[in-house]
Amino acid sequence: xxxxxxxxxxxxxxxxxxxxxxxxxxxxxxxxxxxxxxxxxxxxxxxxxxxxxxxxxxxxxxxxxxxxxxxxxxxxxxxxxxxxxxxxxxxxxxxxxxxxxxxxxxxxxxxxxxxxxxxxxxxxxxxxxxxxxxxxxxxxxxxxxxxxxxxxxxxxxxxxxxxxxxxxxxxxxxxxxxxxxxxxxxxxxxxxxxxxxxxxxxxxxxxxxxxxxxxxxxxxxxxxxxxxxxxxxxxxxxxxxxxxxxxxxxxxxxxxxxxxxxxxxxxxxxxxxxxxxxxxxxxxxxxxxxxxxxxxxxxxxxxxxxxxxxxxxxxxxxxxxxxxxxxxxxxxxxxxxxxxxxxxxxxxxxxxxxxxxxxxxxxxxxxxxxxxxxxxxxxxxxxxxxxxxxxxxxxxxxxxxxxxxxxxxxxxxxxxxxxxxxxxxxxxxxxxxxxxxxxxxxxxxxxxxxx
Numbered sequence: 001x002x003x004x005x006x007x008x009x010x011x012x013x014x015x016x017x018x019x020x021x022x023x024x025x026x027x028x029x030x031x032x033x034x035x036x037x038x039x040x041x042x043x044x045x046x047x048x049x050x051x052x053x054x055x056x057x058x059x060x061x062x063x064x065x066x067x068x069x070x071x072x073x074x075x076x077x078x079x080x081x082x083x084x085x086x087x088x089x090x091x092x093x094x095x096x097x098x099x100x101x102x103x104x105x106x107x108x109x110x111x112x113x114x115x116x117x118x119x120x121x122x123x124x125x126x127x128x129x130x131x132x133x134x135x136x137x138x139x140x141x142x143x144x145x146x147x148x149x150x151x152x153x154x155x156x157x158x159x160x161x162x163x164x165x166x167x168x169x170x171x172x173x174x175x176x177x178x179x180x181x182x183x184x185x186x187x188x189x190x191x192x193x194x195x196x197x198x199x200x201x202x203x204x205x206x207x208x209x210x211x212x213x214x215x216x217x218x219x220x221x222x223x224x225x226x227x228x229x230x231x232x233x234x235x236x237x238x239x240x241x242x243x244x245x246x247x248x249x250x251x252x253x254x255x256x257x258x259x260x261x262x263x264x265x266x267x268x269x270x271x272x273x274x275x276x277x278x279x280x281x282x283x284x285x286x287x288x289x290x291x292x293x294x295x296x297x298x299x300x301x302x303x304x305x306x307x308x309x310x311x312x313x314x315x316x317x318x319x320x321x322x323x324x325x326x327x328x329x330x331x332x333x334x335x336x337x338x339x340x341x342x343x344x345x346x347x348x349x350x351x352x353x354x355x356x357x358x359x360x361x362x363x364x365x366x367x368x369x370x371x372x373x374x375x376x377x378x379x380x381x382x383x384x385x386x387x388x389x390x391x392x393x394x395x396x397x398x399x400x401x402x403x404x405x406x407x408x409x410x411x412x413x414x415x416x417x418x419x420x421x422x423x424x425x426x427x428x429x430x431x432x433x434x435x436x437x438x439x440x441x442x443x444x445x446x447x448x449x450x451x
Contacts, residue, residue: 017357019274032059034073049080056088078110078118085120085239089124100126104137107144117149120329123148139170148420150182152364153402154190161186174227177234178431184241189365191404197245204238207231214271230274236262236282243289252297259286270431288316295327303327322366325373329380339374368397368405372412379416387413387420391427398435406435 012019017039019085041050052403054075056230072087075084093099107122119358127141146164150157161183168179180203187195211231225232263286265279303324310320321342326450371393378386394409413420413428420428 021342024296033069034076038076049076049082049085052077053084053088054081056085060089061092062346065096067099069286070107071102074106074118078115081117082119084120085199086121087125088412090122094125094129097129097179100129100137101379104141107141117183120145120148134170136170136172139167141169142167142177143175144178147182150186154305154365154403157186158190172225173206173210177203177210178228179232180206181234183436186246188241191246191248196241200238200241201246203234203241207234207238211235211304230270230278230430232265232270232275236265236278240282243293247289247296252293255293256290259289260263263290284313288313289322292320292323296323298327298331300333302332303335303338307341311342314345315344316368319366321345321365321372322370325370325377329376331374332380335377343415353437364400365402368393368400368402369386371396372405372408375409376412379412379419382419384419387416387424390416390425394428394435395432398431398438401438438447 002095017036020180034055037051037055038048041048055073060073070093074086074089077083077089089101103122104126107126109120110116110119110122114358123141123144123429127138127145129139130138139175146160161382164179165183168176168183171179180199184196184203186200210227214231224405232444239258239261243255246252246255247256262282265275265282268279288306288309291302291309294302295306304325306320310316324338326336327333371389375386375389375393378384378389390409394406394413395401397405397409410432417425
């Protein structure tokens, strides 16, 4: 006040706080709320949140916490990204475990409003306080932390999945199904096919039991928590995952058997629009994948049919091209006409189906591998642009920590080093240095985590 030449009356006017109330606050006779603190800060022309650390130290830590005051303060901290303040306040509150449910509810609110970092702090602290309880709330904390941790970094995703996996069974059944779907996507992007198959089988088991129970007693029992999608969706999706696993393991005959399971939605008892759209989407996937698995098994006769099938499904064209190039490189096919026809769809994009975005981790992994397959295809035909595509694949693979594809890129470049120009060799050296630096950082992080 002295620095700004403000009297009590002038400050009360600028802060829009009653003079008597402001006097009581400054004299310690009245509790200071977060909105009043923000008003005073603005009146003094100071940055938002300027006094927050001092407010925690001199007020919140020295008085019995009052949730009616603490919750608005946590909201403001989240809005201003004052994450350390959230961590300090949470530590104060958890001296009394009665605040656990309130902190969890706040974390859920932050999570759904997109304030993921703030939510993560609360989830971590609630989970730490409940680690011996093996509760559903503890499992939900780990589920949210898993979702928040997901990124383009495959090493990070593997750690997140491994830390969360043991908590899935403690979730509410409705949440278990979507959690299994998310885990299946992550392990698919990591090429851990056995894991994906196990997860798909568990998804099918749970969804089938729940759907049978739902059909028999839906009108006889109180409304229960519902899964994110209809139960029949997860039954069909489990077959889709298992067909994809068989395809990746080159068992195309078994893959086609699973396709038949999710192609048929006649057993779905619901007859509403959602059920109709779900059955149609799986039928579309079944048609496309039936062609795909025949292409991957070496049947070039169905390639034109596959291309026609995916032409009107823009969101899946990049993934389809990746598979077509895989087959072309495996069986020495010439697919120049396909590449020319679909060239406009080669750049990386976010893909959508009727159910929203395709899993980001899967599409980034496949894009890295797509670039490799395209580079390999061109290099087999002595086309120089293959070198540049190979370097792009190496760069992208390194950025998402896709080590298996990095190794493939290095091997293919060394086989074709004689075709690379000096500028491309220098770029390759630069990228290799980046890869080595990332590996050294990873080793250092592993050492730290084991200490």
